[in-house]
Amino acid sequence: MTIKVLIVDDESLARDELRYLLSQEDEIEVVGEAENGEEALTKIFNLNPDIVFLDIQMPKVDGLTVARTLLDLKKKPFIIFATAYDQHAIHAFEVNAIDYLLKPFDEDRVMKTIEKIKEKLNHPNQEVFFKWLEQLREGSNQQSKHTSKLAVQLEERVLLIDPNDIVYAFREGRGVLIKTFAETYTTKYTLQVLEEKLKNFSFFRVHRSYLVNLNHIQEMTPWFNGAYTLTMKDQQQSKVPVSRQFVKPLRDALEL
Incomplete structure (x- = not known):
């Protein structure tokens, strides 16, 4: 089974590092990279990855906004957050059906994440993940309305309005x-x-x-x-x- 992966990070060095670590696994195929949230949404629509390694802090459209937008997809990829936050900050995003990686990436930690991904894809149970994303959307309703975007899929790209x-x-x-x-x-x-x-x-x-x-x-x-x-x-x-x-x-x- 080949697992299609998309890497999203605004830092090219972080993308290169993660791509190299993922290349150590024969079943992993990195089908693309994106350096911002808008590009990420376009590639998710077009490439249909199984997994998205998603940076949280990005300019304009951050990782959380991307995650909320994925609620509208019929086929939803798993999200693995990649972040420089410490463990206390990331605790709010941790649920059983999803994982996160702290920067700088640790090879053993990345391998454990991949094993978790394989297990979930072989025995899919995304209920907890979807429930968590729904909570993200509900939480966004309490935030400034200016932070929410409407995703519109055009012919070659996704536009956030x-x-x-x-x-x-x-x-x-x-x-x-x-x-x-x-x-x-x-x-x-x-x-x-x-x-x-x-x-x-x-x-x-x-x-x-x-x-x-x-x-x-x-x-x-x-x-x-x-x-x-x-x-x-x-x-x-x-x-x-x-x-x-x-x-x-x-x-x-x-x-x-």
């Missing part, structure tokens, strides 16, 4: 598009899934096909038969319909 930059989202045909101030992105989410992902931000369903950021509404004007139209704050001053059934809840949300 700050939800606060999203003006609105809408369904068009079979796809769902996200409109930011700068761009419009096609996603693989349904509008219902997107609404759930953004529930801790200021988003509101105003129509069966539209989800808007309340912070980016410029004005609300009557339209026809009790319905309304929203003018958004993007450069195009986009018009978004508000179904009659959503008018009162929206007015309540806006405290009108």
